[in-house]
Amino acid sequence: VAASERIEALHYDGDVLRALDQTRLPGHEEWLELRDADEVAAAIRRLSIRGAPLIGVAAAYGVAMSAAELDAACATLVAARPTAANLAYAVQRVRTAVLAGGSALEEARAIHAEEAAASDAMARYGADLLAGSRRVLTHCNTGALAAPGRGTALAAVTELFDRGGLERVLACETRPLLQGARLTVWELGRLGIEHELIVDGAAAGLIAAGEVDAVIVGCDRVAANGDVANKVGTYAHALAAKAAGIPFVVVGPCSTIDPETPDGAAIEIEQRDGDEVRGLTGIGPQTPVRNPAFDVTPAALVTALVTESGVARPVNAETVAELLGSVAAA
Amino acid sequence: VAASERIEALHYDGDVLRALDQTRLPGHEEWLELRDADEVAAAIRRLSIRGAPLIGVAAAYGVAMSAAELDAACATLVAARPTAANLAYAVQRVRTAVLAGGSALEEARAIHAEEAAASDAMARYGADLLAGSRRVLTHCNTGALAAPGRGTALAAVTELFDRGGLERVLACETRPLLQGARLTVWELGRLGIEHELIVDGAAAGLIAAGEVDAVIVGCDRVAANGDVANKVGTYAHALAAKAAGIPFVVVGPCSTIDPETPDGAAIEIEQRDGDEVRGLTGIGPQTPVRNPAFDVTPAALVTALVTESGVARPVNAETVAELLGSVAAA
Numbered sequence: 001v002a003a004s005e006r007i008e009a010l011h012y013d014g015d016v017l018r019a020l021d022q023t024r025l026p027g028h029e030e031w032l033e034l035r036d037a038d039e040v041a042a043a044i045r046r047l048s049i050r051g052a053p054l055i056g057v058a059a060a061y062g063v064a065m066s067a068a069e070l071d072a073a074c075a076t077l078v079a080a081r082p083t084a085a086n087l088a089y090a091v092q093r094v095r096t097a098v099l100a101g102g103s104a105l106e107e108a109r110a111i112h113a114e115e116a117a118a119s120d121a122m123a124r125y126g127a128d129l130l131a132g133s134r135r136v137l138t139h140c141n142t143g144a145l146a147a148p149g150r151g152t153a154l155a156a157v158t159e160l161f162d163r164g165g166l167e168r169v170l171a172c173e174t175r176p177l178l179q180g181a182r183l184t185v186w187e188l189g190r191l192g193i194e195h196e197l198i199v200d201g202a203a204a205g206l207i208a209a210g211e212v213d214a215v216i217v218g219c220d221r222v223a224a225n226g227d228v229a230n231k232v233g234t235y236a237h238a239l240a241a242k243a244a245g246i247p248f249v250v251v252g253p254c255s256t257i258d259p260e261t262p263d264g265a266a267i268e269i270e271q272r273d274g275d276e277v278r279g280l281t282g283i284g285p286q287t288p289v290r291n292p293a294f295d296v297t298p299a300a301l302v303t304a305l306v307t308e309s310g311v312a313r314p315v316n317a318e319t320v321a322e323l324l325g326s327v328a329a330a
Numbered sequence: 331v332a333a334s335e336r337i338e339a340l341h342y343d344g345d346v347l348r349a350l351d352q353t354r355l356p357g358h359e360e361w362l363e364l365r366d367a368d369e370v371a372a373a374i375r376r377l378s379i380r381g382a383p384l385i386g387v388a389a390a391y392g393v394a395m396s397a398a399e400l401d402a403a404c405a406t407l408v409a410a411r412p413t414a415a416n417l418a419y420a421v422q423r424v425r426t427a428v429l430a431g432g433s434a435l436e437e438a439r440a441i442h443a444e445e446a447a448a449s450d451a452m453a454r455y456g457a458d459l460l461a462g463s464r465r466v467l468t469h470c471n472t473g474a475l476a477a478p479g480r481g482t483a484l485a486a487v488t489e490l491f492d493r494g495g496l497e498r499v500l501a502c503e504t505r506p507l508l509q510g511a512r513l514t515v516w517e518l519g520r521l522g523i524e525h526e527l528i529v530d531g532a533a534a535g536l537i538a539a540g541e542v543d544a545v546i547v548g549c550d551r552v553a554a555n556g557d558v559a560n561k562v563g564t565y566a567h568a569l570a571a572k573a574a575g576i577p578f579v580v581v582g583p584c585s586t587i588d589p590e591t592p593d594g595a596a597i598e599i600e601q602r603d604g605d606e607v608r609g610l611t612g613i614g615p616q617t618p619v620r621n622p623a624f625d626v627t628p629a630a631l632v633t634a635l636v637t638e639s640g641v642a643r644p645v646n647a648e649t650v651a652e653l654l655g656s657v658a659a660a
Contacts, residue, residue, distance in 0.1 A: 026613075027612070172531075173505070173607065175503070175505060175529035175530065175531055176529050178611050181611040181617075182611065182612075182613070185613065185617055196619060196620040197613065197617055197618065198619070198620050198621070199505035199506050199530070199563070199607055199621070200505065200563070201502075201530040201561075201562045201564075201625075202562045202563070202620065202621070202625070203566070204565045204569065205562060205565050205599075205622060206620070206622070208565060209599075209626075231531075232529065232535060233530070233534075234531075235534045236531065236567075236569065236570060237566075239534065239569035239570060239573060240566060269535075269539075277527060277529055280610055280611075281508050281511040281610075282512075283356075283515060283527065287511075287515055288524075288525060288527065289526060289527045289528070290527070290536070291529070292535060295531075295538070296535065
């Protein structure tokens with residue numbers, strides 16, 4: 001068992017969904033006990049549960065626990081993070097299963113197992129793609145805390161490390177909520193992977209200075225044309241990678257691709273409370289704040305999109321459709 | 331007297347250099363009393379005095395106060411912020427004056443007066459250039475706290491506001507030390523200019539989404555070919571502005587241009603203590619951190635370089651040399 005498999009952020013015992021409270025990491029390892037969709041939605045909203053695939057799975061269990069109030073539960077869960085594609089996908093799957101007379105819990109467990117398996121496949125494809133990269137830069141948190149199994153982008157980084165040759169990860173702190181500083185640094189420390197924490201604004205300059213061989217990030221929603229919504233700050237890293245001629249790789253399960261979203265302009269960007277920005281700075285409550293949680297990276301800046309079904313490269317409407325076709329055919 | 335002239339960050343009374351302690355703003359308005367070069371250098375190092383032109387002027391007074399130990403004082407002052415061109419420029423001017431038998435204090439006062447006059451000229455040129463921009467984005471702090479007079483980039487923004495038509499400033503918080511959140515927001519509030527605070531990583535996405543008409547920043551060192559070193563995070567904004575087709579304007583006095591630095595690759599980037607990054611995040615002292623204070627924006631991404639002697643547009647070795655030639659000729 002690789003070190004990377006020691007972290008399990010979510011556990012459903014048939015009655016209660018236990019989730020590692022990621023807002024308390026790394027100082028405290030506290031487990032939440034969630035008993036219905038409202039509690040799961042609240043935990044997702046306040047980012048106690050986060051990471052595109054993990055919130056999808058958590059929401060799936062949320063729906064399962066609240067089958068009696070199905071429609072309201074689904075709406076509450078989807079609205080908790082409007083940009084997250086996996087969330088809508090998982091909620092819809094469990095709801096459909098219930099309406100077809102099936103077992104909500106079986107469907108939720110199936111999604112959980114599929115995402116865990118997807119993580120391993122993404123790790124392998126991603127590590128193949130990154131072969132030879134000694135120094136990678138990542139944003140936000142995309143490891144075992146963000147997705148069932150080993151995660152998405154960080155799973156590929158971990159696999160690359162296990163294969164040998166990876167020297168160092170530059171982890172962007174990821175303002176405003178510091179998922180990189182709090183969570184990725186914690187995971188990398190546990191995994192024994194050399195790393196350095198940087199402020200988000202330092203990424204572009206370090207990429208331009210030749211300090212990075214590849215950028216690898218997760219995704220929260222991929223449009224049909226391959227445009228990628230991910231944690232705010234991602235787009236600037238993609239611009240810098242393009243300018244420096246290094247790969248910018250996006251990793252996520254096919255459940256993150258939404259064929260109903262034609263392009264990035266159609267992606268709703270969640271706007272979050274300004275106190276998330278003010279809190280850290282000690283700025284008074286009267287200071288106006290704009291706090292978009294995500295930004296959109298155009299497909300043309302994405303070197304490759306890594307999924308459990310394979311790799312789209314280049315990333316465009318055709319290659320994305322091929323990935324989804326291979327899922328539908330499976 | 332415009333509202334923007336109410337802030338004076340530095341005052342020399344003939345014996346003591348009084349400086350507004352910018353690390354304590356906006357919560358506390360405390361004045362430091364600095365009596366020799368070591369004290370001035372320490373205040374510059376810990377960012378109590380900051381902003382490229384302001385540290386140049388402070389250093390000039392520092393040299394004046396320590397003429398007796400001239401060489402050591404100059405070296406200490408220049409080393410306090412190795413990337414800052416104005417610092418080296420001002421120290422060298424005062425030192426040269428002393429060695430030529432002149433008055434150190436007269437030279438320091440002359441630099442102070444020149445930079446204050448330069449601020450007004452930059453404000454006018456910059457506002458001319460930005461005419462029609464309703465929503466501008468800026469990084470770090472470049473107002474009356476950063477330079478004698480009204481500042482550099484923020485002076486132009488203030489002038490644009492005074493002329494009418496400016497609707498809103500997006501102020502990047504500027505990690506790690508939050509000069510944007512603490513200082514620019516404080517200045518804009520005093521000036522009555524509508525503003526919103528954003529995390530640095532949100533800038534590129536908002537620019538791409540059409541929320542910004544122009545980006546305007548200061549500079550800490552401009553190379554002979556027009557490459558610009560400025561506060562870390564600047565380069566990503568320049569990439570985003572280029573991708574969106576909006577102007578990226580750099581404002582600074584000619585004292586920031588160093589003809590001895592051929593290009594951006596030759597600019598020494600100050601590496602600062604990792605605790606500046608850790609402090610805010612609560613990350614433990616064992617976490618490795620990389621903390622470059624600046625990054626370099628290539629001249630090709632700079633729409634215009636605004637100085638007190640005029641505007642270089644496009645920005646390249648020829649137009650920068652022309653600016654310096656007009657200074658030398660004056």
